[in-house]
Amino acid sequence: MKAKAFDTKVFKRIMVYTKPYKWRFNGVIIWAISLSIFAALRPYLLKQTVDGYIQTEDQQGLLYYIILMGVVLLLEVISQFYFVYWANWLGQDIVRDIRTKLFKHMLSFRMKYFDNAPVGQLVTRSVSDIEAIARIFSQGLFMIISDLMKMVAVLVFMFYMNWTLTWIVIVAMPILVIATRVFQKKMQVAFEEVRTQISNLNTFVQERVTGMKIVQLFNREEIEAQKFSEINAKHNKAWIKTVWYNSIFFPIADIISSLTLAMVVWYGGSQILGGNTNTTFGDLFSYTMFIGMLFNPLRQIADKFNEMQMGMIAANRVFDILDTQDQIQDKGNLIAPNFKGEIEFKDVHFGYIENEEVIKGINLKVKESETIAIVGATGAGKSTIINLLNRFYEINSGVICIDGENINSYTLESLREQIAVVLQDVFLFADTIYNNITLNNPNITREHVITASKKIGVHNFIMSLPNGYDYNVKERGVMLSSGQRQLIAFLRAYVSNPSILILDEATSSIDTYSEELIQRATETITKGRTSIVIAHRLATIVNADKIIVMDKGLIVEQGSHFELLRNENGFYKRLYDSQFAVEKAE
Template sequence: MNYFLKTLRFAKPYTKYAWLNVLFNALYAVFNVLSVLAFIPVLGILFGSEEKVTEKPVFKGISGIYDYVQNSLNYLVSHTIETSGVEKALLIICLISFALFFLKNLFRYLAEFVLAYFNSGIVKDLRDALYDKILELPIAYFSEKKKGDTIARMTSDVQEIENSFLNSLEAIVREPLTIVFTLISMFAISAKLTLFAFVLLPVSGFLISSVSKKLKAKSLLAQQETGNFLSFIEETLSGLKIIKGFTAEDKMKSKFHNSTARFKKLMISVFQRKSLASPMSEFLGSATIIAILWFGGRLVLRGEDGMKPQEFLGYIGLFYLILNPAKAISKAIFSVQKGNASAERILSILETENTIADKPDALVKTSFEDTIELKNISFKYKDEYVLKDFSLKIPKGTTVALVGQSGSGKSTIANLVPRFYDVNIGEILIDGINIKDLKKESLRDLIGLVTQESILFHDSVKNNIQLGVNKATEEETIEAAKIANAHEFIVDLPQKYDTNIGDSGNTLSGGQRQRLSIARAVLKNPPIMILDEATSALDTESEQLVQSALEKMMQNRTSLVIAHRLSTIQKADLIVVMQKGKIVEQGRHEELLSKEAAYYNLVNMQSLQ
């Protein structure tokens, strides 16, 4: 129940709906009990044993409410029989019962009506909180997580909370109220018989709770498996070309079918245990009813408890009134246990500490004036350091290129400067200020990013270019596209800048996607630019267009260029050659070639002397 209670913090903005639901459910419970009590005088009339009440009863406080209600009905029946006959009395009692049933169901509807606002509001806020947390958490958190599992937590787990928790809330509120009002009436009719019934109930509770504990464990495993097969779907959709190209369909089918088979097995177990709740509670309730019929029948036959036959039958009706709420509560307990597993998975994200968070007194920096300095930094993703005691200064207005073989740590530096990851040792300074002392938003506002993989969104060309700015005019957007050599192909699109480019921009070529990425960075107009192998995945013609765009973009900016194709960085102010996380040499293109060392060998390998 701990996760259930934690989830309820999202209910705070919707408290008024919760209280309205409680009010309407309380009224439902009252009229539910009254609708049964109203039949006792009817039974008395039919059996010819109705209690004659000649004086109008007086209300003497809450403790005597049962006697007051019962005597009021008996007085009405007695008075009507005397003045209009037995049939008229029967009609009046039936009309009262009709009115009670109408009010009971009206308040039940109103309770569910306001509950819709409560449930839907919590589900919306829960999804919003999850999405906000995903945006807030560092990239390192997701590098070890499956995308499908995260999607499952936002979709099926949240849906499970709605189905299991929130829909069970009404049962948890309404049914105990019904039971309380019913028990008060049962005690008023016969305290001895009610105490006997209470001796039997704990046995039922123990049997139900023992099954519900096992249900939670199975539900957690089922939700984890949901994340697994959603991950398979996500990986399949993004890697469909490779799967088909390597004829790996059967291998992927086998993995997916194994996952769904495990899910099927778990869900069969969950549903079997869940479906056990209702028949088990009904059987235990029926066994209790039979015991009450035996014990209560003896009391009536012996006249020991002053209980009349019609009251005993009314008592049985009241006990049946408890059975459905008791079954609903047992189902709600099972549902809460099932939903608890989903709540645990959701809260594991929401309660994850953000390791790259702003300090309380973090500074806002709006301009870049002097130098970026990486000072004796060391960094590791897991166990082994990929950068070791690395130092580098990048003066304002210069272009510094990082080159080296794969795994030398080039892209790691591109991730550390915008603080996607934090260094383990050392510090990164901008104008002498440690980037950990800056607000992340203000730090990243100073930086433009163009990566090897063009990350675009299922939206229009215009909205993709304007992603990094709050407001931009049409002229500014077009100018950015022109600098990126993108305007020419954009105007040939069906709806020009309003054309939707599809999922990840898959309606465009690689070169077109990359030029849109550059236009996005140009429009942001940051003083610092990071280019992480921005041309390595392009053909020669596209590379020339993109390289031309990059050169125009880097004018009058400070640029950190991670390069795979060495032809793209020959004009850099400083080329830094890296091996295994360390600098092995640095200098300008001609200077490094003349040394005939590491850089010379890299150039030779690409046949570019």
């Protein structure tokens, strides 16, 4: 959608964020007024100095006015300092508030939103777009207000001093205003394209850096470099367009300013040489300053308006996310207790995409403290069961109950506090092992973590690392093997003391040593609590109280390992023979 030249609705919405800083906002305006008065006063004092003291050779009066001009200059510098400092201070505090609100808002989104939204785009919105909003205050709004005030003050002094010369300047101003307006419209379109290309560039780079292993494994370096070059070229082209418009406008503005000054000097000089006492040498001296002070802000307003426009475009993108209502509905008022762990799915239907069901009316009961395993081919709907139980997605129809209560009746926070999940692809933050285990939960002490790690047999492994629990695993835990990351994930789940435990293929793709540790960890953390295991390893399936076999979103079989194997033509028997018999032989 094409942005408006000035979106009043977006601007008003931005201004709402200034309310907590009303005194500082008013302070910036006061400093802007002071700055405009002191700036316009200097040329007027120069006229008084030339006409009243230099021409009359009054050295004492000249010294007095020089000191007075110095004082005015000092006051102008002080006003400029506080104006710029407070404007930037205000802008940074506002974007801090918006960024915090945006991030909290994104944290509440359903997983479906993140399935469709490029990560690079969200990063752009949260970082560079919000920084552009800060420039509305630091380089846009207040600068424009200050320049307009300065222009008004300058015109007042000019008309007071010499209205004839002032009208020459006034006549030239519409030409510059028209040129400024045309420039602003062109730049608005160009900057919108720049923001779009920056977002595309961020998205591409983020995805390729994250997937660098795949890029290199499949020798995609040259192809991806070519794609990057194409996207970068579009980004470059968008910026070159802004450079082109700047290169045209500013020389034109300089020519208009110079021609106006020449007209003033020519007319004013003619008046002086003709004996007209209404025009003085002091007028000519001061008007050379006044014209610059009048035309330069007018010329720069276009550039500052563009800064403001970029901020408005960025704000509009940020507000689009803030206006997105894609949260899980958290209307429950029950605080989830320590569950007994009875789980029931009643005719549950669900699809990630409309009219494409992944779960097709399943019915499932899990008893208290029971361990069940869910098996099936890829795409059967195994992991979807886990996503629905945690309310990462809303079901299309049916009911999911825990301890006889609809999970929608529980508050989302308390529900998830009672369910711990260990995923196949473990995500670790660029932080210490201890912080990755506790996730900065102040209720989990170091002593509790150490005790838990000893129980599930991972304490020795952690202490073998440099700095032990304070070892930094770096981004995504790259300093650890996949098996070690799994062990950290098991410990993270265990210390949270959940009522329900979910292992989503948590024992796949690991070495034999890590598997032995994980088997011990599994036995420890599943003891006495309801556990759901999306099965991959044979040992997990054999030890389960019940095995659920899924195919194409349906439960096709269920029973113990040996019960299911007795059905020679059963789905599980075929799955076992094709996948697990090989593993058993190994």
